[in-house]
Amino acid sequence: MNESLRSLTRTKTQVRERKPRIASSNLAQRKLTQRIFFGLVWAAGLIAVAALVWIIGYVMVHGIQVINLEFLTTRPAGGVSGEGGMSTTIVTTLYLIVLTIAIATPLGVGAAVYLVEYTGDEQRENWLVARLVAIARTGVEILAGVPSILFGLFGFALFVSFLKLKFSLLSAGLSGACLILPVIIRTSEEALLAVPRSYREGSLALGANKLQTNLSVVLPAAMPGIVTGIVLSVGRIMAETAIFWVTLGGSYRLPQDLLSSGRSMALHVYMLASETRAFEKAMGTAAILIVSIIFLNLIINIISRRISSRSMGRMR
Amino acid sequence: MEPKNRSKIQIKKYSFYYGDFEALRNINIDIPENQVTAIIGPSGCGKSTFLRSINRMNELIPDVHTKGELFMEDMSLFDMDVVNLRKRVGMVFQRPNPFPKTIYDNVAYGPRAHGIRDRGILDEIVEQSLRSAVLWNEVKDHLQKSGLALSGGQQQRLCIARALAVEPEVILMDEPASALDPIATLRIEELIRELAVNYTIVIVTHNMHQAGRVSDHTAFFSMHKDRAGYLVEFGPTRQIFTRPEKQLTEDYVTGRFG
Numbered sequence: 001m002n003e004s005l006r007s008l009t010r011t012k013t014q015v016r017e018r019k020p021r022i023a024s025s026n027l028a029q030r031k032l033t034q035r036i037f038f039g040l041v042w043a044a045g046l047i048a049v050a051a052l053v054w055i056i057g058y059v060m061v062h063g064i065q066v067i068n069l070e071f072l073t074t075r076p077a078g079g080v081s082g083e084g085g086m087s088t089t090i091v092t093t094l095y096l097i098v099l100t101i102a103i104a105t106p107l108g109v110g111a112a113v114y115l116v117e118y119t120g121d122e123q124r125e126n127w128l129v130a131r132l133v134a135i136a137r138t139g140v141e142i143l144a145g146v147p148s149i150l151f152g153l154f155g156f157a158l159f160v161s162f163l164k165l166k167f168s169l170l171s172a173g174l175s176g177a178c179l180i181l182p183v184i185i186r187t188s189e190e191a192l193l194a195v196p197r198s199y200r201e202g203s204l205a206l207g208a209n210k211l212q213t214n215l216s217v218v219l220p221a222a223m224p225g226i227v228t229g230i231v232l233s234v235g236r237i238m239a240e241t242a243i244f245w246v247t248l249g250g251s252y253r254l255p256q257d258l259l260s261s262g263r264s265m266a267l268h269v270y271m272l273a274s275e276t277r278a279f280e281k282a283m284g285t286a287a288i289l290i291v292s293i294i295f296l297n298l299i300i301n302i303i304s305r306r307i308s309s310r311s312m313g314r315m316r
Numbered sequence: 317m318e319p320k321n322r323s324k325i326q327i328k329k330y331s332f333y334y335g336d337f338e339a340l341r342n343i344n345i346d347i348p349e350n351q352v353t354a355i356i357g358p359s360g361c362g363k364s365t366f367l368r369s370i371n372r373m374n375e376l377i378p379d380v381h382t383k384g385e386l387f388m389e390d391m392s393l394f395d396m397d398v399v400n401l402r403k404r405v406g407m408v409f410q411r412p413n414p415f416p417k418t419i420y421d422n423v424a425y426g427p428r429a430h431g432i433r434d435r436g437i438l439d440e441i442v443e444q445s446l447r448s449a450v451l452w453n454e455v456k457d458h459l460q461k462s463g464l465a466l467s468g469g470q471q472q473r474l475c476i477a478r479a480l481a482v483e484p485e486v487i488l489m490d491e492p493a494s495a496l497d498p499i500a501t502l503r504i505e506e507l508i509r510e511l512a513v514n515y516t517i518v519i520v521t522h523n524m525h526q527a528g529r530v531s532d533h534t535a536f537f538s539m540h541k542d543r544a545g546y547l548v549e550f551g552p553t554r555q556i557f558t559r560p561e562k563q564l565t566e567d568y569v570t571g572r573f574g
Contacts, residue, residue: 198413207403208429217415
């Protein structure tokens with residue numbers, strides 16, 4: 001009895017004495033590598049932000065000297081001295097944005113809806129459709145990577161020359177629409193793919209047909225993503241220069257109709273910097289351009305947050 | 317033992333295929349009207365596939381085909397317009413799936429899809445449906461809140477209200493309480509019993525106790541060696557759980573396999 005009890009305690013001790021195979025002895029080293037890695041990531045972030053701040057700061061500091069109400073409200077006078085303000089370029093930019101988005105959004109969103117919601121059925125039934133859809137998808141991928149000046153040359157050849165639309169808002173709007181179409185299609189496609197299948201099933205199970213399902217459930221649910229794509233496009237239109245150089249012309253007058261030439265803000269920056277002595281006015285215009293792009297992003301952020309919070313209902 | 321009610325849906329020699337894979341083999345069931353029929357069986361035996369055959373939701377999946385016939389009151393489901401079929405046969409899914417819309421718009425969605433625009437009629441339908449789903453008292457003061465802001469159990473009752481709003485005759489439920497906590501589950505089960513007065517209900521469930529609590533009739537599915545699902549036994553729930561005819565059924569309901 002006594003003997004067996006002792007043997008029991010001995011085995012227990014032996015178990016306790018077994019050395020653990022995984023020791024936490026490398027704790028200090030792991031902490032160190034963690035700290036080094038954190039430092040590297042932090043530095044990378046800092047450099048990226050610093051570069052951005054520097055560029056914006058440089059433009060702001062140089063631009064602010066010429067910015068005043070008069071600069072904003074008078075039109076450019078033309079000539080090598082770069083006299084005058086930038087009023088018409090602001091208006092032209094707005095015209096251009098509205099026109100481009102109005103052309104590209106219905107086409108782009110429509111194409112995305114077709115590619116995501118409808119191709120499945122048709123591809124199964126018809127190999128020709130399947131082939132065409134595959135080509136369309138690849139085409140969108142390639143178009144998204146084409147340099148904008150190629151869209152400009154295309155627009156120049158087709159709209160300006162062949163269709164005789166001249167250097168005009170319309171030519172520029174159509175070319176700009178070609179440029180942003182791939183962006184809108186791809187972001188809309190992704191937004192539609194992110195809509196849970198359960199929404200579609202829930203709607204169809206109630207006896208709604210496919211069109212009703214797409215219009216009342218799928219598209220509203222995808223709206224924040226689609227809006228993001230449109231905003232990216234607006235930013236792109238505001239920033240593009242080359243494509244409008246060969247389609248919009250460069251007239252500093254206010255466009256009177258769709259067929260008149262004009263000058264967007266970015267184009268104005270380019271022309272002031274390359275063809276006049278008014279470098280500080282180019283900077284001033286650039287500063288306004290940057291500020292409007294930042295504002296645009298802020299506004300859109302607020303809007304899309306409001307859209308999604310209204311549908312997700314966490315707020316009220 | 318024959319069901320005492322007349323049958324609402326008749327399934328005759330029904331087989332279902334995903335491509336070459338036979339998911340259901342030769343199913344024959346008469347689902348009785350205004351009663352709760354539970355479908356039980358091990359995972360992968362085709363319970364959900366069977367349920368989704370009744371409102372033809374399986375047609376959304378590519379490369380499927382069927383053999384045999386499904387009738388609702390002597391009319392073949394395949395001859396009916398699918399929109400009309402789904403108006404008459406509603407569905408409640410495993411995970412609550414309210415639309416990202418207001419509570420009101422969730423319930424009014426179906427009626428609107430079927431062409432009702434009159435605000436007064438819609439108000440009436442919304443209230444009635446929410447009352448039937450025992451959700452009205454909890455949400456009547458904030459119908460304009462998003463359906464996604466509700467708790468899981470409330471969301472599922474909202475989905476039931478949404479299904480009721482199109483005035484269906486049959487309601488299919490695919491494990492409607494499996495994503496819910498025990499209290500919410502109990503409320504859904506009580507609701508199912510209440511709804512059975514006016515609706516024919518077919519419910520798929522993993523939970524045998526749930527089948528025992530809510531259903532009048534139980535169909536036990538299992539699968540062959542080649543994984544094709546088949547109907548082992550169908551009868552009044554009490555009989556299936558106490559004196560089943562087949563040994564396999566007894567093994568399953570007593571928890572010896574599955």
